[in-house]
Amino acid sequence: MKTVQRMTAALLLGCMCVSPLQTEAAFSPFTGKATDSLNVRATPEIKSGNIVSHLNEGSQVKLTGEKNAFYSFTSGKKTVWVAKAYIQKVAKSQPKPKPDAKPLEKVSVTPLKSYTATVNVTGTDLNVRRTPTISIPSAANVVAKLKHGTKVVVTGKAKGDGMDWFRIEAGTTKGYVAASYLRKVTTSKPVPKPGAKPEETVAVTPLKSYDATVNVTGTDLNVRRAPKFPTPMSANIVAKLKHGTKVVVTGKAKGEGMDWFRIEAGATKGYVAASYIKKAKATGTIDWTGTTLYSRLKGDTLTVHAAPSYSSPSVAEVPYGGTMKRLSPLPIGRYFSKAANNYWYQVEVDGVIGYVSLPYVSITKPLDKRLVVLDAGHGGSDNGSSGSGLGEKRVTFEVTRRVAEILYGQVDVQLTRFADIRMGASQVEDLRTRLEMTNAVAAETFVSIHANAHTSVTAAGIETFYSSNGKSYMLGKSIHDRMIAAFPAAKDRGVKTEAFYVIHATPRPSVLIELGFLTNPTDSARFYSETELNKYARAIADGILAQ
Numbered sequence: 030m031k032t033v034q035r036m037t038a039a040l041l042l043g044c045m046c047v048s049p050l051q052t053e054a055a056f057s058p059f060t061g062k063a064t065d066s067l068n069v070r071a072t073p074e075i076k077s078g079n080i081v082s083h084l085n086e087g088s089q090v091k092l093t094g095e096k097n098a099f100y101s102f103t104s105g106k107k108t109v110w111v112a113k114a115y116i117q118k119v120a121k122s123q124p125k126p127k128p129d130a131k132p133l134e135k136v137s138v139t140p141l142k143s144y145t146a147t148v149n150v151t152g153t154d155l156n157v158r159r160t161p162t163i164s165i166p167s168a169a170n171v172v173a174k175l176k177h178g179t180k181v182v183v184t185g186k187a188k189g190d191g192m193d194w195f196r197i198e199a200g201t202t203k204g205y206v207a208a209s210y211l212r213k214v215t216t217s218k219p220v221p222k223p224g225a226k227p228e229e230t231v232a233v234t235p236l237k238s239y240d241a242t243v244n245v246t247g248t249d250l251n252v253r254r255a256p257k258f259p260t261p262m263s264a265n266i267v268a269k270l271k272h273g274t275k276v277v278v279t280g281k282a283k284g285e286g287m288d289w290f291r292i293e294a295g296a297t298k299g300y301v302a303a304s305y306i307k308k309a310k311a312t313g314t315i316d317w318t319g320t321t322l323y324s325r326l327k328g329d330t331l332t333v334h335a336a337p338s339y340s341s342p343s344v345a346e347v348p349y350g351g352t353m354k355r356l357s358p359l360p361i362g363r364y365f366s367k368a369a370n371n372y373w374y375q376v377e378v379d380g381v382i383g384y385v386s387l388p389y390v391s392i393t394k395p396l397d398k399r400l401v402v403l404d405a406g407h408g409g410s411d412n413g414s415s416g417s418g419l420g421e422k423r424v425t426f427e428v429t430r431r432v433a434e435i436l437y438g439q440v441d442v443q444l445t446r447f448a449d450i451r452m453g454a455s456q457v458e459d460l461r462t463r464l465e466m467t468n469a470v471a472a473e474t475f476v477s478i479h480a481n482a483h484t485s486v487t488a489a490g491i492e493t494f495y496s497s498n499g500k501s502y503m504l505g506k507s508i509h510d511r512m513i514a515a516f517p518a519a520k521d522r523g524v525k526t527e528a529f530y531v532i533h534a535t536p537r538p539s540v541l542i543e544l545g546f547l548t549n550p551t552d553s554a555r556f557y558s559e560t561e562l563n564k565y566a567r568a569i570a571d572g573i574l575a576q
Contacts, residue, residue, distance in 0.1 A: 032170040033480055035122070035564065038299075039306070043247050051085045053218045053221040054091070056095050058091060058094075059091075060090070060118070060119040060489050061089065061090060061116040061119060062087060062088070062116070062119050063085065063086055063087060063089075063116065063117075064115050064116055065086050066083060066085060066086050066113055067116075068080045068415065068445070069084055069087075069104065069109050069111055070109065070111070071082055072110060072276060073096040073097050074099075075101035077483065078269050078303075080412070081109060082109070083105075083452075088257070089119060093108075094491050094511070095113070096109075098113050098135070099112055100113055102118055102523060105523065107353070115166075117142065117169070118349075119299070124175075132342050134189055136161060136189075136205075137187060138185040138186065139186045144305060145180055145181070145182055145185060145212070145213075146181055146183050146213050146214055147179065147180055147214060148175045148176065148177055148178060148179040148181065148206075148212075149210055149211060149212040151557050152418075152554075152557040152559060154174035154175075154176055154177075155179075155207075155210050156173075156206070156457070157172050157173040157175060157197070157199070157202055157203075157204040157205070157206055158170045158172065158204050159172055159204055159205070160205065161188070161189030161190075162189045163190055163192075167268075172202065172204050173201060173202045181198065181206075181211065182197060183197055183211065184197065184199045186208070189205075191487045192208070193207075193209070194206065194207060197211070198444075207550060209346040209550070210550075212399070217297060217459075225417065228538045230421055232283070233440060234280060234281045235280050236278060236279060236280050236564065238277050238278060238559075240276075240277060240308075241275075241292075242275055242306075243270045243273060243274040243301075243306065243307075245305045245551070249269035249270060249271055249272075250269065250270045250274075250301055251268075251303055251471070252268040252269065252292070252299040253264065253267065253300045254266075254267055254301060255414070256282045256285070257284040262328065268299065269300075270294060270297075270298045270322075276292070276301075276306065277292060277293055277294070278290045278306065278308075279291050279292065279561075281303070284300075285508030287303070288303035288304070288387050289301065289558050290302075290303045296389070298412075299462065302550065304472060308339070315392060315433060315434060317392070319392045320354060321353070321354060322346065322352065322353045322355050322389065322391065323351070323352055323392070323393065323395060324350060324385075324389065324390060324397060325388075325389050325390060325443065325470045326349055326469075327349050327470070330346040330348050330349075331348075331349075331385060331390070332383045333346065333347060333353070333376065333383035334373075336384060338384075341509070344383040345378040345379065345381045345383055347385070348396065350394060350395045352362060353376035353378050354377040355375075355376055356374075356382065357373075357374050357375035372387040372453075372462060373385065374387060374392075386566070387462065387469075388469035390469070391443050391444070392398035392447045392472075393433075393443060393444065395443050396438070396440075397441075400441040400442075400443060400474075400571070401472065401473065401474045401476065402442075402444075402467045402472040402474070403444050403445070403476055404444075404446075404476065404477035404531065405423060405425040405429035405478055406422070406423075406425040406465055406478060406479040407421050407474060408446050408448075408450050409421040409449060409450045409452050410424075413480070414481065414547055414548075415482065415535060415547060416546070417465070417550065417553035418548050419546065421479065421482070421547060422449065423449075424547070425478045425544075426446075426449065427476055427556075428562055428569070431562060431566030432476075432478070432566045432573075435566055436573065436574070440573060440574070443466070443472060444468055445467070462532050464530075464534055464535055467535055467537070468535060472537055472538060473538070474504065475535055475540075475570065476504075476508070476540055476573060477531055477539070478542050478544065478569070479542065479543050480543065481543045481544060481547065482484060482548045483546055484548075485548075486549055486550065487549070488549060488567065489519070489520045489545065489546050490521060490546070491508075491512050491519050491520070491542075491544060492523055492524075492543045493506075493508060493509035493512075493523075493524045493540055493543070494525050494540065494541045494542075494543075495532070495540050495541075496531060496532040496540070497526070497532050498525070498535075498538050499535060500538040500576070501532070501539055501540055502524065503538075504572070504573070505540040507572040507575045508540060508542060508569050508572030508573065509523075509524045509542075509572070509573045509576050510572070510576075511567040512542075512544075512572075515564045515568040516564065519552070542569065544556075544565060
């Protein structure tokens with residue numbers, strides 16, 4: 030959710046006032062090319078709800094006007110707008126910049142004693158730029174792209190756009206790269222502790238990581254540098270874990286005729302005897318296909334109507350916790366009024382086909398525990414914010430899904446959406462539907478998960494917003510503090526209050542989380558990592574459980 034959109038979300042509680050736009054100046058039409066994946070807007074301004082489509086990087090359009098920081102062009106029969114900063118003029122007379130072209134500007138570089146490093150980037154290639162800046166369009170500044178693991182020689186350091194850059198050489202390629210994406214190659218081995226032997230290469234079978242606990246009686250569990258029992262034993266032990274300590278299992282190895290697990294417990298990493306690790310077992314499981322729905326209408330039976338209307342006759346009744354087979358992939362109907370939701374699922378109950386109201390069903394079976402509603406922001410046709418090749422709706426769902434898997438069984442969990450679907454035909458309808466679902470099931474806690482974006486790539490950090498409910502601040506702080514602890518290098522934007530409709534129009538403890546900025550290279554890199562997504566989920570889940 031873009032920072033600049035917050036006022037739009039806040040004004041859902043009151044009137045919205047828009048300043049008049051400036052008068053268009055004379056403009057000579059030209060063909061422009063998108064230098065990045067680009068939002069196409071209905072009006073020449075950045076605000077919620079005016080994104081109508083997208084331009085892919087490299088797409089060319091005939092630009093017919095300008096206003097403020099936007100160019101206009103015609104799409105169908107409508108005039109639409111794109112940000113000037115991401116449009117490059119296409120001209121036959123303009124030669125493409127060559128890799129050996131002279132720098133566009135004088136750069137102040139601090140020479141360094143050269144050393145070898147490797148490219149450390151995930152999910153994409155690393156751009157090598159002629160100058161240490163990202164404010165110049167990529168086509169004019171990028172001279173090469175380097176794969177993950179490529180060796181380079183670092184020769185200097187510079188500042189640009191509020192970031193650190195390294196001047197590097199890779200074969201015949203010379204230029205600047207963001208310092209955060211290089212890892213120095215260590216030529217000397219670390220000095221071991223007294224009596225310790227150098228760590229050996231271990232044949233490890235990677236496992237899909239899962240949560241577990243230490244299960245040892247009468248002593249602590251030794252975490253070892255290698256899966257064996259050397260002499261002296263102190264040369265191999267890096268830590269000791271108490272019974273019940275939570276760990277993450279990441280791999281499996283053999284040693285001394287035994288099975289060992291490679292584990293992580295906070296900053297501790299190493300090997301433990303597999304027999305002393307107990308896999309965490311959730312009391313509930315979530316079927317993400319969503320083919321089975323459960324009634325959430327507590328204290329009453331849920332009516333299955335012959336048609337998607339409350340006035341339609343009943344064809345079946347489903348008790349609280351009873352099951353139905355979902356037939357429609359998406360909710361049907363529309364939102365007619367603030368007080369009455371008219372979104373429905375088509376279902377089958379004991380061979381009878383009918384319709385049930387959206388707020389009263391769930392893919393999670395009700396448990397006799399505290400009920401937490403998890404809200405993955407945006408969905409379906411509403412992509413939310415975008416940046417670094419990611420859409421907000423995808424990031425929010427991936428994190429929310431992981432949080433639900435951790436929580437379900439320890440508490441009861443309801444999800445506002447369990448797939449890539451939008452909850453309303455408009456933003457207002459979407460928010461009202463999510464709110465009605467929360468109120469209909471009498472949730473005790475509401476957590477809405479979002480990702481941020483900004484026109485400046487330097488904007489970064491994690492922030493949490495809380496509602497006016499007295500317990501909301503403590504809930505928000507509990508979650509926020511754990512996220513900052515999980516990502517100590519992330520900018521801490523704080524715990525704040527803001528009049529977001531989705532958290533302020535409910536009486537229960539409610540928070541809205543901004544995981545980071547999709548438009549910031551460092552923040553967005555975390556969203557490409559399974560490990561980092563799991564860290565987000567663990568921090569949020571632990572923060573909820575602590576309240």
